[in-house]
Amino acid sequence: MLTLENISFDVEDAKGEKGIIKNLSLTIDEGKFVVITGPNGGGKSTLAKLISGIEKPTSGRILFDGQDITDKSVTERANLGISYAFQQPVRFKGLQVLDLLRLAAKTKLSAADACQYLSEVGLCAKDYINREVNASLSGGELKRIEIATVLARSSRLSVFDEPEAGIDLWSFQNLIQVFERMQENTKGSILIISHQERILNIADEIVVIADGEITRQGSREEVLPGILGTSAAIDACSKFYKGGRQE
Amino acid sequence: MDEIQKTLLEQVADLHAVPEGAYNIRANGQTAGRNTTANIDIISKEDGTGIDIRIKPGTKHESVHIPVVLSQSGLTEMVYNDFYIGEDADVVIVAGCGIDNCGVQDSEHDGIHRFFIGKNAKVKYIEKHYGSGDGEGKRILNPGTEITMEEGSYMEMESTQIKGVDSTMRTTKADLADGAKLVIRERLLTHGHQSAVSKFDVNLNGVDSSANVISRSVARDESYQQFISTINGNAKCAGHTECDAIIMDNARISAVPELTANNPDAALIHEAAIGKIAGEQIIKLMTLGLTEEEAEGQIVNGFLK
16 A cells, blocks of 8 residues: 655765665555564654655655655645654644544544543543643653544554653553554554564564665564564563663 | 624624623713623713723622724724722623724724722633724724732633734733732734734732733734733732743744742742744644644644634
8 A cells, every 4th residue: 555666865964965765665555564663763763754744755756555645745645544643742732632633533523532532542531632732741641642643533554653752661551552452453554663572563564674774574473583682672671670770 | 783893792792692791882982782780880980981880799600791892983982991899709701892994094992991809809801802894094902901909809811812903002900919819811813014012010919919921922924012021029929920922924022021029938930932833733733634724723723722
């Protein structure tokens, strides 16, 4: 359903042109749960932005359901059925959680329907529905609301950029169940950028990206054993306990 | 009243029909309707410059509507309305002014509202300003509010000016006695070549008095806004003032908070922030399928809600 053909993305820095994504090709099939992982700075988030249209590739083509969307705007891609959950969700003074969910669903969602999306991401809905999406929400709360806005869109393709980033371990333990449920229930395709072993564990396919290129790609069974214990996948709990004991 | 006046009335007082409870409707400088209740009396001042609204002590859950509408080009008026709110009363007061100016001459309404709030009384005061009409004449509104609060009284003031007023100079002055509490929320949107100045001057005179002055505004096009908020802490008290503004196009905004503590137990805070709509806010809403313009509209609406 989504095909990236020879995508490159260059930026200018002090030393001149620098390739962030280098001639990368990738296909995401219908109904698949794909996890992209790899070392920090490897180009994963850039790839997510290229798919959602926030960044435009220097060269290459992006096809969605066979249609060339390379030159389509963020809005056009959203309306074609691509959703994108930010790594760092945006705060809005004044806009309430219900407003945001209604904008996402594109209908005048009833409070009860909106509550359902919030419940799915583990928020006690009635406490949140009228809250402003502002600095009074914690990082974990914001992240869940961000995910709820993507759920409310029920898109053909949902892209999540590091859902674990910026939230504490205990919140993440709950959040992971959201993705487990999504894997079971969602009909569209899901693309998650993550370092989390538990998310890698529910992937149909895993793609490892390093230095702007795909270094490994295949089914979970093929790829996961080779990357566990490398810097590409970090078991958050063991890292936490090691940190605690100062080994 | 004609259709234009009815529309203005709907905008400034959310009134579709004659309101319940006490009211006084002023249209083009004349009284267009009045009703009093057993507890709320409205009396014209003898010199004809305005009205006195007297609310008996202990009056609960009653409301007073005093909208003003101007639909005649070139009309300039100055009105003094005094509110005497008895002890332990709990009332809602809705004021507001709508001007429709289709002519070439300026129309201006200057209203001074004085509030005398008795001990332990509670007042919610809602004020809306609105302008319409496509004439070259300006629509000018200069509301003045003077508030005197006795021990333990509470006042919540909401003022909104979202559309069509060319020039506003708003002054609000308040004096608070022991335990009195004042909350002011201002919502303002200016566009075109409009100019709006809001000046607050709050004196926290009583022990444990408190004030919270919050302004949220959006300035578009070539408009200009100035927010001046002065809080004087003259006793053990708490004061907070906040100005949060979105600036767009070629607008200009100036925020001037001023705090003075005349007592070591006065706790005073000011916050002021002026900035453009964050690009990532627009992008987030675009990922939900909104166009850039729609996203901007939603952000502004939410901000001023």
